[in-house]
Structure formats: structure tokens, C-alpha cells
Amino acid sequence: MTAALPRHRSGTADVVVTDARGEPLRDEVVHVEQRSHAFGFGNIGFELLRMVGGPDPDGAEAVESFGGAAEIDPDRFQAQWLRLFNTATLPFYWGRYEPVRNRTDEARLRRTAAWLVARGVRVKGRPLVWHTVQPDWLLDLPEAEVEALLRERIRTLVRGFAGTIDLWDAINEAVIMPVFTNGRNAVTPLAQRKGRVGMVRLAVEEARAANPDARLVINDFDLSAAYERLVEEVLDAGIPIDAIGLQTHMHKGYRGEDAILGTVDRFSRFGLPIQMTESTLVSGHLMPGHIEDLNDYRVPEWPSTPEGEARQADEVERHYRSLFGHPAVESLTSWGLTDAGSWLGAPVGFVRADGTEKPSYAVLDRLINEEWRFPAADLRTDRDGRLEITGPRGAYTVAGARGTGAFDIDGAAATTKVVVE
DSSP states (O other): OOTTSOGGGEEEEEEEEEOTTSOBOTTOEEEEEEEEESSEEEEEOHHHIIIIIOSOTTSOOOIIIIIOOTTSOHHHHHHHHHHHOSEEEEEOOHHHHOSBTTBOOHHHHHHHHHHHHHTTOEEEEEOSBOSSSOOGGGTTSOHHHHHHHHHHHHHHHHHHTTTTOOEEEEEEOTTTGGGOOSSOOSHHHHHHHHHHHHHHHHHHHHHHHHOTTOEEEEEESOOSHHHHHHHHHHHHTTOOOOEEEEEEEETTOOOOHHHHHHHHHHHHTTSSOEEEEEEEEOSSOOOOTTOSSGGGOOOSOOOOOHHHHHHHHHHHHHHHHHHHTOTTEEEEEESOSBSTTOGGGOOOSSBOTTSOBOHHHHHHHHIIIIITSOOOEEEEOOTTSEEEEEEESEEEEEEETTEEEEEEEOSOOOEEEEEOO
16 A cells, blocks of 8 residues: 555454464464455446347347447456456446337346456446436336336346345436436426426335345436435435435546536535546547537547547546545446447547557556555464554455455454454
8 A cells, every 4th residue: 555545545454364263373474465445446337248248139239338349359358347447337228128128138237247246346237217218118108107117127127136236326317307308208207297306216215125235326417506406305305315426427628626526525515425427538639618418429530549548648547536535435437448339439448449558547557456455465463363454445365375364444443353264
């Protein structure tokens, strides 16, 4: 651990190393390594859905934002992804998950989620409720049936994936949901009748009933006072959300530490963890400032450039440092490892479309795996078999001649017994 690690990201573990019989391993050399971070370094796992889960059974998977690109080398991509990230967001957009009524993408998502969990990755599903990417077959159903189907969807997903996915964006972009006019959908009329708070209640109560241990997030791109009011109204109504999600797609340019941290400060007043759920920094030209809806900006090509890559590397370091340094932030999810198949075709990845790594990849690798990680070390226990270990919060292993044990550093002052066998 270096002096650059923020104090709130570190802790000290008083570890007693024992054998299987409970006898302390006195004056013995053991190898201590940090296995993972408590902080959520996240990215989307959309490309992994195709690589690990298999091809879309209906053959209708969109390349952009859902399936990646065919030219990505799976082994290289997976190694690059797993080296940096410990939290994956998987897509449960209703229109993609169930494009034909009663025919879902469950099997692929289940395989992909299990693959990630087996590799120590936390998995987040999104979104349970959203008015966009809706299945066409919903459009002409009566509103009461739409509500019943939405409730059933939430229960089925959250209960069915419990134990593998216990973190969900319960509702996405509720601020605009009742007034959304950019395309017909079946959820906006429901939101007009129930109201924003009513829609949040629907999402959270159904999900909580399906899995009481799930962590449920409200998420939005609208970071204005309107979103603050909604969060306040939701909490005043007694609706138990577990975290507040803030989107920061910065295709128009990095907003800077003051602006980003100012936004975090505004939402941290609610006393809930903050998840930076969707973050992008481009390595090419910037989107013009007059564009209001990012989806309206389309260009034939949006290349990554050497100048843009140097800028992105600097901004990635500033962005990650500032948010890792804020005690309210529990995770930061970037919206794509690679430029191949990226949202809007923008060069927002840490890896170019040809699979080579940009300077921003090296920056993030250095921060996560060097500067903010406990340096693996051979340490000697004392006469009572004890070790005092100070390092980043997260999961650790202790390995000796007789086997391996595990412990966590979570900031709590406690003695932990680690059995090495």
C-alpha cells in the first residue's frame, strides 16, 4: 500500500494464523496477497454475454452496446477485462431479454453470470424497470396487464438469479419516465398514472419481496435538483433503496473534479452509498456541446486518436482518483472496455477496436493493481501466530507450507482467525 491510498479505503486486520486443529502457527513465514478490492471497479459485461453465454438464440442481438463485435479475440478480451474489473453489469433490458413473449435470454445470462462469479466478480443486473428498450409485444396490451407483467418480470428475475446476482438497478431514469416522448412505449403511460415515486415503489417492493438480501439501486442520468427531489420523496415515503446511481457519460468532454465531486456531494447528503453507474471518457474528438440527447449524435466514424488517447489517459486518472478519494462512492463503472461495438460508436474504451491497449488501460492498471493494492509479501507470524496487516479494504489470502486461508480487511477493528490447511 502506498501513501496515495485514501484513509477511508484502508484498514488493519489482526490475523491469527492457525492450523486445522486450531494451533497457532508460531514464528512461521506465510505469503500474504490481496485477492480483490472492496471498492467496485466496474465495467459492462455485454461482450462477455456473447463470448461466454453464447450467440443470441433469436439472432437479433444488436452489436452496439449488447454483443460487442465479432472481431474481438475472446481470450485476449477476457484477460484484459478480468485484470482490471471486479464488478460486471449485465443487460436485462426487457426488449432484448424477452423480444418474443415467454421466450427469454435467461440461459445465456445465467451462464455468463456464473462464469463471472466463479472468477470473483460481483455481478449487477440492469434494469428491472425502464421505459426504453421495450418489447414491441407490450405496446397494445391493456395497462393493467402491462403492470402485472412488469411485476412478474421483476419477481422472476430477482428470485431466479438470487445468490448469483444480488445487486440490481431497480429502476432506471425515473425522472424522465412519465414525460418521455421520444418513441412509444408501454411503461410511460403506467408511470403517468402511478407517478415517479409509485414506479420506484413498484420496482423496489417487488424486488425486495423476491429477494430480501438484494441490494437495490435507483439510477439516473438527470443529475439535477429534480433527481434530488425524487430521492428525497422516495426516502420520505419509506421506500428502502440501498444506493443512488449517478450516470456520467462525458462524450462532450470531462466535466472536471469540481463538477463531478460537487454532484456526488449533493447526493451524498442522503446518507446512502453512491454508485457511479455509467461513465465514459472519449479518446477522439468531443461531441459538440449543443447536442442535448446524446443519441442524436451520429457520425460515420468516430476514431480514437493519439491526441485523444493522451487526453483520455489523463482524464481517467483524475476521474478515478477523485472518486476513489470520496468516502461516499462505493463503485465506478465504465461503459465499455473496448471501442468495438461501443455505444454511439464512440472511442470510449480502454482498449482499441483491434484489441490493443490504450494509455488509459495502463493508467487504470497501475492504480488498481499497483498503487491501490497491498504488495504481496512474505511475512513472519509472532510467537502467538499473529500478523497485523494494514492495506486496502478487500479480500486477502494467507498461504503457508500447510495450505491457504482467507480473510477480509473491512475497516472494522477485530481479530480474525485464519485457518491454513
